[in-house]
Amino acid sequence: MGIRIAATNFDKTPDEVLYVEMDFSSVLSTGATITSVNVAFDPSGELSENVGARQISGQKVIFLLQGGTAGSDYEMEVEATADNGETAEGVAFVVVRNPSS
Numbered sequence: 001m002g003i004r005i006a007a008t009n010f011d012k013t014p015d016e017v018l019y020v021e022m023d024f025s026s027v028l029s030t031g032a033t034i035t036s037v038n039v040a041f042d043p044s045g046e047l048s049e050n051v052g053a054r055q056i057s058g059q060k061v062i063f064l065l066q067g068g069t070a071g072s073d074y075e076m077e078v079e080a081t082a083d084n085g086e087t088a089e090g091v092a093f094v095v096v097r098n099p100s101s
Contacts, residue, residue, distance in 0.1 A: 003027040004089040010065075011095040017050075018065045022090040024080050025059040032082035037061050040077045047074045047094060068096035 005027055012018040024034065034056050041047050046069050053064035061080060068074060078090040 003087075004091070007091040007093060009093045009095070011097055012065065012068065013099045014068050014070050014096055015099070016066075018094075020063045020065055020076075020092055020094075021060055022063070022078055022080075022092065023060045024082075024088045024090065027088045028059050028080075028082050028086055029084060032084045032086055033058055034061060034080045035083050036081045038079045039063070042075045042077070043072075046072065047076075047096065049076075065094060068094065070096055070098045072096050 005022065005024060010018060010020055037054065037056065039049050046067055047065060048067050050064040050066060055062040061078070074094045076092040076094060080088050080090070
């Protein structure tokens with residue numbers, strides 16, 4: 001298990017596509033570059049990431065989230081591995097709201 005960055009909160013509607021950025025520069029060594037990322041959602045199956053749209057730039061990762069059920073809350077857990085072997089974890093809480101909210 002790596003060092004965890006502070007949790008972040010986002011909200012979206014079920015039809016909205018949301019770009020989410022996680023910056024691991026506060027916990028990775030200077031000069032380390034993220035080489036791989038694992039993502040898990042709790043609960044799983046409704047909110048998803050478009051993996052093909054994922055962008056890794058140095059110590060930042062941008063995700064494209066879609067779906068979800070209105071009125072539901074999701075936890076997105078991210079584990080990033082850097083080229084020097086360091087690992088870091090990030091958590092985002094995503095609230096899916098009704099379009100009129």
